[in-house]
Amino acid sequence: MTPALVLAQIEQLSLSEQIIQLTVQGLSLGAIYALIAMGFVIIYKATDVINFAHGGLMLLGTYVVFSLVTGVVPSGARTPAGQATSNLPEVLRWWLEIPLAWRFGISVLVAALLVGLVGVIIERSVLHKMVGQPIFAVVLITLGLELVISTAVQIFWGPQQKVMSSPFPPNSVLRVGNIAIQWANVWAILAMVVAAVALFSFFRYSRYGVAMRATAFDQEAAMSMGIKTTTIFAIAWAFAGVLAAVAGAFYVPTRLGGFMSLTPIRFAALNAFPAAILGGLDSPGGAIVGGLTIGVAQVLSARWLNPIFLELQLPNFHLVFPYILMIGMLLVRPFGLFGTPEVRRV
């Protein structure tokens, strides 16, 4: 969230180079927003609920990736902090011999599966009981779940700051002319593209994907055609968990320089709401467009709007700029760019 580090060097570039450099940075931030926003959208599309527990899932995913990649077994306050040294038992030490890049990749996949499983468990154990209850109550339940998951993460891993080792340290950059792009950013964009392609092919080609679209379109009709909507809800939660874990895994190296602490990761997911709203809360494609747009807008506003507001003694304007865009969109077109307009009846 702090382009300040790069800003010092960026003023030496020409204007067009600046725009390219910042746009690429914005796209990588936007890719993460898009990953998170897709998670919101999948759950909203399937169950009509805005899932405030997504931040908790992302936090959990991030810490699971950290534990796997650095070989740290969570043990409360005694979890190694800072530049973590592994506390794996002797029999599992071979895991750390594997090259970092492979270890990171495998860790992200395993964490995605685990958090997806947590999503399914949450749906089965809690939200399943709320089918037919007012949406209002379900949304409040997700808020309660966020509190439970995030606090549980703090209990298991302890509050101290940790460092996640990743195959792309902050100083490894891809240079094209004067433009320098961190490899972490490139990989974040790639991860988003892979996740999006996987998701869309699932919706398009798999039996369950088609069933999911049918359920989102008309739940009762889908049920009468023999689709188990409860399974569909569980799949939606599984996907949300997977996306949250992937987003968390790339959020830490790209935005936090590898340093992990609870609060920023936990509330990062909320910053993706503007992306979901901009694209339309029930459109997965819109989540990608919205995410990339908000990411680029935020980075560009940090470069060109922040100085204006700094003159007025109002620093860090880029932190609220996405929300201003979101409120603007809500007032003009509440269903977003690609969302379905709501049909209201008595």
Added chain:
Amino acid sequence: MALLPNRVNKAWLAILVAALFVFPFFARILPTPDFWIVLSALVLIAATGALGLNLLSGFAGQISLGHAFFLGIGAFVGATVSTPATTTLSGVSFWGLGLPWWVGALAGGAVAAILGVVIAPAAVRLRGLYLSLVTLALVFFGEWLFTAPAMESITGAVRGRPSRAISFDLPFFDGSLLSKNESLYFAALIVAIFAFLIGKNIGRSRVGRALQATRDRDIAAEVIGVNVTWAKLTAFGVSSFMAGAAGYLLGVFQSNPLGSSFGGGPGLLVSVQYIAMIVIGGIGTVLGAALGAMFVVGLPEIVSYLTQQGWLPFVAPTGTGSLDESVFSLILFGLFIVFFLIFEPLGLFGLWLRVRNYWKGWPFSY
């Protein structure tokens, strides 16, 4: 329905109010008077704020995550109005009017209410869920505004601003007879009594029914002649007013309210705690706000007591481990929100109704 339907209700209420006024003098003979006074004052403040949120969320059905923002507005506006202008040692000069505390509470409430009404057009255009996102934006907007150097003479930017302690110096009463905390308690009590009178009256009158109709079926409400726009504006105005007044008192309690504690992540946690209050106490009930406030403010103290007694061996004292008292209370709040919404949607108020109805017919089954 009348405010107090019968003599029994009147008598009980009179006893309750009298007990609340006498309580601080009774507390003086307890071993730790300040602890009990401060705890009860915080319950009263939280009850006022929770009642505001309950009118908005419970009665009018508008989920708001932005309650902390309005609390913050109340804290800073109230402090500016009630504290004399000062310059601190670090050279920050704060605006201040030095007016009596009740002007501060009213001003904090009024400014918050005006901002609430400004937000309300979004609520008129959007329904339920989308609105919760606008109010979420409000929390982040609040963090940005409260900690900006431009606001330094009001909010003290990142270091917070002083908020003068309450004193009851009247021509016929010597304020120094009451300690600082006792004065805060009485101020909170007076504000809470007014808030609950307003809340109870809204609940049983045309306004309350208009809010409930808006919540249940807004188009149907409009068809039968409820002015939905006006109802939502009222809900936001009254709700933010109560939050502002409660925020002012909270600021006085903190004595140096910090902008960052009312916005961003910490602010969101405050908002979620208020949501916990109304969910646990009972959504859409006036008494529920008070019960929920008691529960949410009291729970950390109960956890702390149980830990000291050694009943919770896995919980460490605050700040010494990953599972400390405050963390344990937070996870309990989360679990209670989930538990009550699934099993007892009317919260503690619903439990109370069950107990009361059981004893009404006792010993007959119905």
